[in-house]
Amino acid sequence: MVGPSRAEPPGSGETASSEDTGASSPYQPTTEPVRSMDVFGSVRCDLQYLRSHFGILKAVEVILSLMAFICIETVMTCSPCSAIYLFEFVSCSTFIVTGVFLLIFGLNLHTKVPQVNWSLTDLVSTASCTVSFFLASVVLAALNHQNGAEILAVIYGFVVMVVYGVNTYLAVQRRRLGEQCPLQASEYMRARTASRGEVETQPELQ
DSSP: OOOOOOOOOTTHHHHHHHHHHHHHOSOOSOHHHHHHHHHHHTOOOOHHHHTSHHHHHHHHHHHHHHHHHHHHHTOOOOSSOHHHHHHHHHHHHHHHHHHHHHHHHHTTGGGGOTTSOHHHHHHHHHHHHHHHHHHHHHHHHHHOOSOHHHHHHHHHHHHHHHHHHHHHHHHHHHHHHHHHOHHHHHHHHHHHHHHTTOOOOOOOOO
16 A cells, blocks of 8 residues: 655755755855965065075175174164164164065065066165165264274175165166167067967057
């Protein structure tokens, strides 16, 4: 004897089919995690920059600025102290600014903000550090108290000023070459685009 068939509640079949469809659907909400992984995955250490003249000069500038700051911090007594305060501010600020630029270029972070002219920004920053260390070192040399730490800070100041000056000169030369050779730069970008398999749209000739 066959028992009465149990009727399914209305809409249950549709719910089950919709759940199965949702489970097997390839469209899953994974857009945001993938985007964040792509952002962090593109950050890499640029060994080519770190081994270049500009990378080496940046690293030397950071080290010398830190050494100059440490030397001036060891001075315990001063009268007047204006020269020491000036040198302390210059050495600390240049150490921070140059260290930030070293991280930005060394990790290719500047490619994330292409709206900024990083070449010009680095040139202005390096030239400003050169002038700042020159003024701070001259003032400290003129008003120092023949203290060993002050004399050593002056030496570090003039040395790092020379390094900043060389960096500024090379940055100016690089900028001049970039302005004189725009065709070579465009050919490089075109070859780089072609190597990636991208197709550039060329305007049709009338």
